[in-house]
Amino acid sequence: MTSKSEPTELSVSDAVARRIKEARARRGWSAKQLAERCAEHGLTGLTHAVLNNIESGRPNAHGERKRDVSVDELLGLAFVLDVAPIHLLALPESAEAELAVRVTPATVVSDNTALLQWMRGEKPLPESDSRLYFGSAIENLPAPNAGHTSAEYARSVLQDRAKELLQGFNEQTAQMAAQATAQLQGLVTDAENAINDGASLDEVMALLKRASQP
Numbered sequence: 302m303t304s305k306s307e308p309t310e311l312s313v314s315d316a317v318a319r320r321i322k323e324a325r326a327r328r329g330w331s332a333k334q335l336a337e338r339c340a341e342h343g344l345t346g347l348t349h350a351v352l353n354n355i356e357s358g359r360p361n362a363h364g365e366r367k368r369d370v371s372v373d374e375l376l377g378l379a380f381v382l383d384v385a386p387i388h389l390l391a392l393p394e395s396a397e398a399e400l401a402v403r404v405t406p407a408t409v410v411s412d413n414t415a416l417l418q419w420m421r422g423e424k425p426l427p428e429s430d431s432r433l434y435f436g437s438a439i440e441n442l443p444a445p446n447a448g449h450t451s452a453e454y455a456r457s458v459l460q461d462r463a464k465e466l467l468q469g470f471n472e473q474t475a476q477m478a479a480q481a482t483a484q485l486q487g488l489v490t491d492a493e494n495a496i497n498d499g500a501s502l503d504e505v506m507a508l509l510k511r512a513s514q515p
Contacts, residue, residue, distance in 0.1 A: 308399035308411045314369040315358065316402045319393035321370075322356050324382045332356065335381065344377045387420050431465055 311319070325335050332352045339347040355374065358366035379386040392400050392413040401411035408428055410416045418424040425434035495505050 308401035308409070310401050310403050310409055311393070312366060312369075312403055313390075315366060316391075316393055316400075317370045317375060317389050318356050318358060319395065320389045320391060321378055321382070323394055324384050324389065328382065335378075338381050339377065342377070342381055344381065347374065347377065387417065390420055391417055 325332065328335075330338070333349045336347060336349040336352050339345075339352075354368045355370055357368070359368040361367055375389055376386055379389050382389075392402060392411075399411060401409045402416060403409050404426070408426065410419075410426065415424070415426065419426050419429075422434075422437070425431045492505050
């Protein structure tokens with residue numbers, strides 16, 4: 302899940318706050334102008350001061366974020382900024398070489414593509430239960446339209462699941478083959494040692510028979 306060099310880990314709210322700031326800058330708006338646009342859409346709680354707190358996080362003396370971003374705020378800001386909500390959940394477009402998001406204290410994601418695929422219901426994270434993940438994805442298929450049908454989406458999801466199963470099968474097969482090869486090499490070595498010690502053919506065959514039994 303992480304890259305070779307240690308990434309800078311961000312909380313989800315840290316990442317969202319940076320994406321909000323980036324989207325605001327792309328529109329050429331100051332935090333005050335964004336607050337004005339929010340007020341025009343009835344989001345009166347997203348004042349200039351609140352937006353500053355969201356973007357800064359109001360860090361404490363240890364630099365820890367005290368002001369998280371709520372789901373209501375994320376959806377409202379996505380609407381005002383004319384971006385999809387998922388756009389604000391991606392990794393920031395930062396000058397820093399490596400960034401990662403802490404999805405949970407034990408799960409850090411540094412691959413933006415993997416993060417977005419997980420959010421879109423296309424591919425689970427390695428720690429997820431893929432059966433439950435894909436089952437939920439199929440239950441929540443998008444409504445059919447001219448360019449993308451539910452059947453196409455289901456096929457895509459199932460193909461991804463099939464690829465995961467095939468990869469797991471191939472890995473298990475390779476492990477079993479390696480174990481069998483190691484066992485066979487051990488049997489050959491035991492037989493050679495027995496022959497060198499003067500064992501008869503019947504004794505060698507008996508040795509191989511015992512060694513091959515489960």
